[in-house]
Amino acid sequence: MFEQPIFIGFATAVDSLITIRELVYTQKKFSLEDLTQIVADDFNGNESLRQFIINKLPHYGNDDPVADGMAARLACSLQDIFKGNVVLWDHMMPGTFSYINHATAGAKMGATFDGRKAGTSYSDGCSAVQGRDVNGPTAMILSLTSWNQSALLGGMVVNMKFGKENLRRKKESFLAMVRAFMERGGIELQVNVVDRATLEDAIVHPENHRDLIVRIGGYSDYFTRLSSVLQQEIIDRTEY
Numbered sequence: 001m002f003e004q005p006i007f008i009g010f011a012t013a014v015d016s017l018i019t020i021r022e023l024v025y026t027q028k029k030f031s032l033e034d035l036t037q038i039v040a041d042d043f044n045g046n047e048s049l050r051q052f053i054i055n056k057l058p059h060y061g062n063d064d065p066v067a068d069g070m071a072a073r074l075a076c077s078l079q080d081i082f083k084g085n086v087v088l089w090d091h092m093m094p095g096t097f098s099y100i101n102h103a104t105a106g107a108k109m110g111a112t113f114d115g116r117k118a119g120t121s122y123s124d125g126c127s128a129v130q131g132r133d134v135n136g137p138t139a140m141i142l143s144l145t146s147w148n149q150s151a152l153l154g155g156m157v158v159n160m161k162f163g164k165e166n167l168r169r170k171k172e173s174f175l176a177m178v179r180a181f182m183e184r185g186g187i188e189l190q191v192n193v194v195d196r197a198t199l200e201d202a203i204v205h206p207e208n209h210r211d212l213i214v215r216i217g218g219y220s221d222y223f224t225r226l227s228s229v230l231q232q233e234i235i236d237r238t239e240y
Contacts, residue, residue: 004093004094004095004097004154004155005082005092005093005094005095005154006094006095006096006097006098006101006154006155007078007094007095007096008096008098008101008102008105008122009098009102009105009106009112009122009123010071010074010075010096010123010125010126011060011061011071011123011126011127011128011129011132012112012114012116012122012123012129013074014060014067014070014071014074015057015059015060015067015113015114015115015129015132016112016113016114017070017074017113018057018058018059018060018066018067018070018114019035019053019057019113019114019115020032020035020113021070022057022058023035023053023057035113039110039111039112039113040110040111042110042111042117042118043111043115043117050115050117051115053113053114053115054114054115054132059114059128059129059132059133059134060128060129060132060133060143061127061128061129061132061133061135061139061140061143061144062128062132062133062134062135062139062140062143063135063138063139063140063142063143063146064143067143068143068146068147071143071146071147072146072147075147075148075149075152076147078094078152079094079151079152081094082094083151093152093153093154094151094152094154095152095153095154095155095156096125096126096152096154096155096156096157097125097154097155097156097157097217097218098122098124098125098155098157098217098218099216099217099218099219100216100217100227100230101217102121102122102123102124102125102217102233103121103122103124103227103229103230103233104227104229104230105122106119106120106121106122106229106233107119107120107121107227107229109122114129114132116129119229120229120232120233121229121230121232121233121236124157124159124216124217124233124237125155125156125157125158125159125188125217125218126144126149126156126157126158127144127157127158127159127160127237128140128143128144128238130233130236130237130238131236131237131238132238133238134238136240137160137162137174137177137240138177138180140160140238141158141177141180141181141184141186142184144158144181144186145181145184145185145186148185149185149186149187150185152187153187155188155218156186156187156188157188157190157217157218158181158186158188158189158190159190159191159192159215159216159217159237160189160190160191160192160237160240161191161192161193161194161234161237161238161239161240162174162191162192162193162239162240163193163194163195163239163240164193164194164195166240167193167240190215190218191215192214192215192234192237194212194214195239196235196239198212199212199214199223199231199234199235200235202223202224203231206224209223209224210222210224212224214226214234216230216234
């Protein structure tokens with residue numbers, strides 16, 4: 001028997017910690033109080049800062065040692081909290097399995113330090129923040145397997161999205177990447193094969209896409225039945 005403490009928005013937290021470290025302690029552009037107020041105000045009047053965070057700072061999922069090191073530190077801290085803990089007869093087995101909670105929780109919450117706007121989805125599973133993994137699928141896999149996940153068996157879901165034609169042309173490379181993911185200690189890899197144009201058209205013309213099924217965060221569902229926040233989260237995922 002075991003209990004599953006689930007951590008939603010792992011990569012959102014990683015990228016947020018990087019932002020704080022870079023802007024407050026390394027570059028000393030802001031005090032922590034001032035940066036916190038900017039985030040609390042949903043970056044209103046500070047869009048240029050938000051774009052700087054998104055486009056210039058390191059992000060988890062790009063095989064960047066700075067970002068990957070922060071992810072490893074956060075993961076170790078989470079593991080240490082529950083190491084050896086027992087609740088009644090149950091052992092703690094933490095993870096990042098998010099189902100749809102990364103979207104439903106994000107829809108109710110304010111902005112975060114990584115540039116995420118209020119009311120939008122957190123990162124899903126242990127995947128990179130949607131759209132922030134810009135160095136290709138291999139770099140993403142290297143980042144997400146750069147630290148030991150063996151103690152986080154409560155669910156370590158990695159979601160990827162490929163365009164149909166691109167995947168068809170690079171089938172052997174895709175299979176090699178999946179093997180590498182597993183050999184490097186990856187636990188769960190989920191793949192959507194659908195392009196952004198199809199998803200966007202399904203929002204405008206849902207009657208034409210009633211059979212469109214997408215993988216979300218541990219389960220599959222009909223795209224046209226999802227909440228608008230969850231639909232946008234899937235659209236915003238990097239398409240390889």
